[in-house]
Amino acid sequence: MNRLCIHTITTKPWTTEQCIERYSKAGVGGITFWRYNLDGRSPSTVGQQARDAGLQIVSLCRGGFFPGKTAAERQTSIDDNKLCIDQAQALGAPLIVLVCGAVPGQPLSESRKQITEGIAAVQAHAEAAGVRLAIEPLHPMYADDRSAVNTMRQAHEICDALGSPASVGIAADVYHIWWDPELKAMIDLAGEKGRLHAYHICDWKTPTTDLLNDRGLMGEGCINIPEITQWVDGTGFAGLREVEIFSHKYWAMDQDEWLASIINAYKRL
Amino acid sequence: MNRLCIHTITTKPWTTEQCIERYSKAGVGGITFWRYNLDGRSPSTVGQQARDAGLQIVSLCRGGFFPGKTAAERQTSIDDNKLCIDQAQALGAPLIVLVCGAVPGQPLSESRKQITEGIAAVQAHAEAAGVRLAIEPLHPMYADDRSAVNTMRQAHEICDALGSPASVGIAADVYHIWWDPELKAMIDLAGEKGRLHAYHICDWKTPTTDLLNDRGLMGEGCINIPEITQWVDGTGFAGLREVEIFSHKYWAMDQDEWLASIINAYKRL
Numbered sequence: 455m456n457r458l459c460i461h462t463i464t465t466k467p468w469t470t471e472q473c474i475e476r477y478s479k480a481g482v483g484g485i486t487f488w489r490y491n492l493d494g495r496s497p498s499t500v501g502q503q504a505r506d507a508g509l510q511i512v513s514l515c516r517g518g519f520f521p522g523k524t525a526a527e528r529q530t531s532i533d534d535n536k537l538c539i540d541q542a543q544a545l546g547a548p549l550i551v552l553v554c555g556a557v558p559g560q561p562l563s564e565s566r567k568q569i570t571e572g573i574a575a576v577q578a579h580a581e582a583a584g585v586r587l588a589i590e591p592l593h594p595m596y597a598d599d600r601s602a603v604n605t606m607r608q609a610h611e612i613c614d615a616l617g618s619p620a621s622v623g624i625a626a627d628v629y630h631i632w633w634d635p636e637l638k639a640m641i642d643l644a645g646e647k648g649r650l651h652a653y654h655i656c657d658w659k660t661p662t663t664d665l666l667n668d669r670g671l672m673g674e675g676c677i678n679i680p681e682i683t684q685w686v687d688g689t690g691f692a693g694l695r696e697v698e699i700f701s702h703k704y705w706a707m708d709q710d711e712w713l714a715s716i717i718n719a720y721k722r723l
Numbered sequence: 724m725n726r727l728c729i730h731t732i733t734t735k736p737w738t739t740e741q742c743i744e745r746y747s748k749a750g751v752g753g754i755t756f757w758r759y760n761l762d763g764r765s766p767s768t769v770g771q772q773a774r775d776a777g778l779q780i781v782s783l784c785r786g787g788f789f790p791g792k793t794a795a796e797r798q799t800s801i802d803d804n805k806l807c808i809d810q811a812q813a814l815g816a817p818l819i820v821l822v823c824g825a826v827p828g829q830p831l832s833e834s835r836k837q838i839t840e841g842i843a844a845v846q847a848h849a850e851a852a853g854v855r856l857a858i859e860p861l862h863p864m865y866a867d868d869r870s871a872v873n874t875m876r877q878a879h880e881i882c883d884a885l886g887s888p889a890s891v892g893i894a895a896d897v898y899h900i901w902w903d904p905e906l907k908a909m910i911d912l913a914g915e916k917g918r919l920h921a922y923h924i925c926d927w928k929t930p931t932t933d934l935l936n937d938r939g940l941m942g943e944g945c946i947n948i949p950e951i952t953q954w955v956d957g958t959g960f961a962g963l964r965e966v967e968i969f970s971h972k973y974w975a976m977d978q979d980e981w982l983a984s985i986i987n988a989y990k991r992l
Binding site for chain 2: 559594604608635658663675678
């Protein structure tokens with residue numbers, strides 16, 4: 455249980471305070487906050503509340519969205535990422551997950567160049583704050599407007615282009631990468647390079663009825679989570695397994711029952 | 724216009740006979756039939772009707788779905804693919820598009836092995852019938868239950884494993900492969916190997932509201948179709964550009980207006 459982390463968006467109907475209280479009461483080890491959790495609140499207070507409740511703060515979701523059609527748009531994004539870094543520092547989150555962004559119609563190679571430039575522009579700010587950055591490859595079905603980084607290999611290429619700074623790594627989410635024939639090799643490489651900064655779990659349902667908000671609970675879909683977890687742990691990864699599930703179906707449930715289901719599914723893994 | 728082909732499923736509300744009549748009247752060069760078009764009809768009669776209407780029959784959609792949990796299931800699929808080959812021969816379709824299949828929860832590598840074995844089992848039958856087979860890589864969002872072949876590279880690997888028979892090639896559909904960073908290299912390779920058997924076009928809408936039936940008309944999405952078409956034609960490909968659009972939205976339209984929209988979008992390309 456001390457390696458189980460839950461993303462607050464998984465129990466979206468709950469307030470920030472409810473998430474902290476209920477996760478803690480259920481014995482969950484860690485919490486990943488989403489930025490909406492900080493709305494109208496002091497990040498340092500939220501961080502203290504979580505720590506007081508015995509929760510390890512794993513990361514803050516999410517920075518990124520670096521590509522833009524104009525330099526002004528890209529600068530706005532860089533500024534927002536710096537703010538996100540400041541928030542993470544105040545919160546006490548050692549990591550920010552980057553959903554890197556894409557502009558519909560712009561070549562993905564150009565977007566990846568802008569993503570690399572964007573990360574380069576905020577990297578020193580992150581290092582000064584003691585906050586690491588994790589590039590999250592997103593499933594190719596999000597390549598139109600959410601991320602031009604769609605495979606672990608592409609995330610590695612961006613880390614390489616940045617000169618492999620220790621502060622920039624990869625967030626591996628089974629939902630996005632389970633289908634990739636190179637997956638084990640790319641996880642191994644992330645281990646070798648010290649780039650495996652986060653590990654997210656959920657499942658892929660058949661059928662999936664919504665591109666965004668129909669993720670499955672671990673065990674109800676086609677992803678071989680035990681095998682991928684073994685690969686991840688095999689690299690020496692000792693971080694938490696973060697449950698991140700966007701689901702209209704589960705958000706409509708009683709959230710206490712939903713949390714109990716998550717914990718049961720995690721224990722069955 | 725003589726290089727424009729339409730898949731009958733694009734105008735799904737029309738009967739087989741309506742598709743033939745309306746496509747012909749509109750000056751469309753070719754037609755790809757779906758197997759449901761043959762229900763209750765003689766394939767050879769349908770083929771003759773299309774040729775009499777001046778339409779080139781490009782292919783029959785679709786064979787495939789080779790993986791199965793049991794040998795009996797896989798044999799049923801092989802038998803059905805042989806039937807599909809017989810239908811294509813009677814129809815006068817020189818090509819069958821293969822949606823290769825996947826079994827939820829079965830390792831994709833195992834499904835690809837079964838796909839290779841399945842194609843091997845029907846290849847002689849196809850060659851005897853004068854019908855070619857085209858492996859269609861499907862978008863990774865269909866890796867759970869529709870196809871374990873999700874990139875052009877994987878399609879090439881299966882062709883290689885089969886010993887590169889001239890009868891087995893690839894159907895390149897922009898919807899499935901547009902995001903692939905290796906796309907140009909893999910199209911070029913298909914040209915070199917003589918494997919580029921078919922080229923399908925449509926577009927990827929932002930947002931896409933349905934995983935299956937919300938494809939866009941060329942020009943309304945993020946896919947750079949002119950560039951990919953240039954790559955395809957650059958290999959010496961002289962086949963037809965096949966419009967294949969599954970769309971609840973467009974199927975709800977007056978289908979004559981929809982056909983006119985398709986032709987306008989094609990001309991604008």
